[in-house]
Amino acid sequence: MKYFIITTLLLNALVSHAQVKIAGHIKDNKNNPLPAASIVLKNTYDGATSDSLGNYSFTTEERGQQTVEISIAGYNSLTQVITIADKELSLDFTLKEQITELKAVVISAGAFEASDKNKGAVLTSLDIVTTPSAMGDVTSALKSIPGTQQVGESEGLFVRGGTASESKIYMDGSLVNNFFYSSTPGIATRGRFNPFLFKGTVFSSGGYSALYGQALSSALILESTDLPERTQADLGISVVGIGGGLQHLSKDKKSSWGFSYNYANLWLAFNVLKQKQDFYKLPNANQGDANFRIKTRSGGFVKYYGYISTNNVGFRTNDIDSIVLKNAFALKNINTYQNLNWKDRIGPGWKINTGISFGTNKDDIDNEVQDQSNQKVTITNPILYSFKNFALLTTARYAQARVVLEKKLKGISALRFGSDYFYSSEKSTYTLFNGSTFNENVTDNLFAGFAEADIYLTNNLALKVGSRAEHSALMSRWNIAPRLSLAYKLATNSQASFAYGTFYQNPERRLLPGAAGLNFSKAAHYIFQFTQQTKDYTFRSEIFYKKYDDLFKTGFSANGRELAANNQGFGSAKGIEFFWRDKKTWKNVDYWVSYSFLDTKRDYLNFPRAIEPSFAAKHTASFVFKRFVLPWKTGFNLSYNFATGRPYYRIAYNNNLDKFELTDQGRTINYNSMSMSINYIPALGKTGAKSFAVWVLGINNVLGQNQVFNYNYSSDGSRKEAITPPSKRFIFIGCFMSFGVDRTQDAINNNL
C-alpha cells in the first residue's frame, strides 16, 4: 500500500511536469488581428497576451477539461471549454466589438454642445464667459457660433431664419419663460441667468430631440451645476453694480445650499458713456436667488434653484412723428422663477428625470408723449398721438410638471419616454389715453407626451428616432411631431449625421387672443452635418433646409391691436455653415471662426408677400481669439463679428386696396463689431491663497464702427430713423473675488 501511494505521487509529479503548448490567433469580427488580448486558462497561472499580429502561445501542465477566457477592452469577452490532452493545441478565437460610448458615434446633427464633460463638446462653459463680445451673457456668446444672427435691436436667439420667439430655453428640462429681462423698444436686454449656474449647455439650431417642443427653430438646453467644490463666498464689484453670495458644502460632501444677491445700476456707466436715449430712470435691478442640491444614495441629484428679481427703467427718445415732441417709455418688472428637479437611477437599467417649475412675471409699462420740458401732453388731433399715451399692465403665471423615464437597452442603446404639462395664464390690462381699459386673459393648458429611442447598431452607426404629441387647450387641437437623427462614423475622428424633424408652435402671446380655428404653425427641418474633431481642433459643416407652414398672418382687432388671424403664412430657409476651432497651432492660443450663409424668405404677420425678414442677414461671420500669457497672469480675448446688411421695410395698410403693402424698403449697412477683454488673475500661482480675485476689463465695439440694426418709420412714412446701439461702445470694469477656496488650480486648467 505504502508503495502504491508513493508511486502515485511520483507519477502525478511526473505527469504534471509535462508541458503542452497551446497557440493560436485572435482576431475581431472584421478579420483584423487583435493585439494585447489576454488569454487565460481559468484558475491557473497559465495564459498569454497576443502580440502585434494577434498571435499567442503558452504552455501548461494542466490536462482534461479546462476553461479559456479571452478578453480585451472594447470587445465582448469570450469563454470556451477546451480539452487538453498531451498533444499541442491550436486554438483561434474571434471577438465581437462592444458598443461603447467612448467609441460610438455622437448623434449631433444640429446641436452645438458646450459642456465640461461631454466628448461632443465644441465650446466649454468657460469659453462662454471669456468671449468678449458676450460680456458674460449666455446667449450673446452663442452669437459667435454658426446659425445665429447678430441682431442687436432686440434680445433672443434668431436661428436660421427663425424669430426669437421660435427659440426656447430650458433649465434642467424645465422651460424658462422669461429668460431675458423684459424687452424695451430698440434695446436688446440681457439674460437673467449667471453663466456659472450651468455646467453644460446644448445649443440646438435644429432637428432636436422629441423631449422638447413648442419651438420652431431652436432649443437651448442648460444643465445646472452639481455640488460646489468647497464652501465659498463670492463678492463682485463692477461698473454696473455689486453682488455677493455664499455656497455652503456639507461636511459629508453630499449636499449644499447657497444664496446670492445682486444689485445692478447703470448710473456710473451711463454718466461716463453717453447714451443715445435720455434715461430719466436709470436701469436698475435687484435679484436674489437661492439653491440647494442633494446627492442621493444612488448617485442622483435633487436640485432646487429659485430667484426673485425686479427691474426698473425709463427713457425718452425723440418722437419720430414730430420734431418737438418726445416719447417716454417706462417699465417696472417683477419676475420670479422656481425649479425643483430630481434625477436618479431607479431599479436596474431605469433612470428618472422629473421636475416641477413655477414662474410669475409682471410688466408695468407706461408710455407717454412729452413736450420739450418733459411734461406729459395729450394730443387728440391727429389721433395717432393719442394712442401714444397708454399703460399696459401684464401679469403672467406659469407652471410646468415633467417626467422622463429612461430604460437602458442592449449595449448603450436606450429608450426614453415621458410627459410634460404646461400651464400658462397671461392677463393684460391696456389703458388708453382717455382712461378706457381693455382686459384680456389668455390661458393655456398644454399637454405633451413623447417617446424616443437611441439605437446603436454598431460603434459606427446610430440613430435616434422619436415622436412628440401635444394637445393645447387654447388651440383645442392635437399635433404629432416625428423626429429622426442618424449618425455614421466615417473614420476615427470624423462622422456624418443627418437629422429630420417636424416642430409645432402656438402663436406668441402678443398675437393673442387670435381668431377662432387657428392651427399650430409648423416647421420641418432637414440637416446634414459633417464633423471632424480631435482634441486639438474641430471642423464642422452643416447644410440645412427648413420649411415653414401655417405661419400666423395678422389682422386688426376692435381696439387696433395686431392679432393672429389665420394660418396662411409660409416660408423657407436654407443655408450652409462652417465652424473651425484650433487650440494647437499656436501655444496658449485658442481661436475659432464661424461662417453662416442663410437664404430665407417668409410671408407672415402683415407681410404683403414672401420677403426676406428684417432679422436675417445673408452672410454672418465671427472670429474669436484667446491667448493666456502665463508670466503676466493675464488672458487677452478678442472677438470680431460681421454680418452683411439686413433688409428693412415700411409695411403700411392701404385702405383703398384693403391690404398691406410695402411702401419703402432698403438694406442696412454691414454690421462690424470688434470687442476685447482682458482678465488679470494676480493670485495665480500663490498656493494656498485664501482669497482669489479676477479683474476684468471688457470693451465692446472697440473701433467705434457704425452699427445700424434696422429703421423706424414715422407713421406717414415720410421720415425714417436708424435703430442703433444706445452708445457706440460699452466699457466694463469689474473685480470678482472668491474667499475660502484656492481657485488657482481652477484657473490653471482653464487657461492652459
Next chain:
Amino acid sequence: MKKLILLSALCSISLVIFGQSERYTAAMKKNLAAMDTSFRSTAGLVAMSNNFERIAMAEKTQWLPYYYAAFSQVNAGFMEQDKSKIDEYADKAGLLIQKADSLSPNNSEISCIKSMIASCHLMVDPMTRYMEYGKLSSEALDAAISQDPTNPRPNYLKGQGLKYTPEQFGGGCKTALPEFEKAMAKFAAFKTPGELNPNWGKEQVENLVKECK
C-alpha cells in the same frame, strides 16, 4: 494501515498546499524580476499586467498580484502616445485596483496606485479634467500618507506631480524638492513587509533630485 493512509493523505495535502504557495511566490518573483524589461513598451507592460492578473484570478485572496497588474496597466497608460487610448488603460487599471482594495482595504500602497490612475485620466485632457481627476489624485495621495506615514511613495508621487506643474502655478523643482527629500528620508528607513511587497521608486527619486539640483 488506516493510520498510515491517513498520514500519507495528510502529507500529500500539506505537500500540495506548500507546493501551491511556493508556486505563487515563484511565479510572482519571476514576473517581478521581468518588470524592468516590461517597461520598454506598452505592449510589454500590458502583457505583464495580464500575467499578474492571471495569478490574481487563480489565487483569489492575494492583493499583490492585483496591485502589480494595476501598476503595470497604469504605467502602460502613461507610456501610451495616442491620447484617445489612455482612458482604456486607466479604466482597466481602475478595475484591477478596486479588486486589490476589496482584498486589502485602507492600504497605503493601493492608494498610491489610485492616485496614479487619476493622474493618468487627467493627462488625457488636463484643461477640462482637472476639477475631477486632479482632486481625486491628490486626495488619494493624502489618504496614502495617512494610511502609512512611513511609506515613501506618496511623497515621491506628490513631488513628481509638483515638478511637472509650471512654476507660475506653484510647481517646479523648488516646491517639488522638499517632497523628494521627505521621500528620500522615508526610503532610507523603509523596510518592505515581505519580499513580494512594493519596493519601487527609490532610484526614480534619486534621478529627479539630480535633475532638480
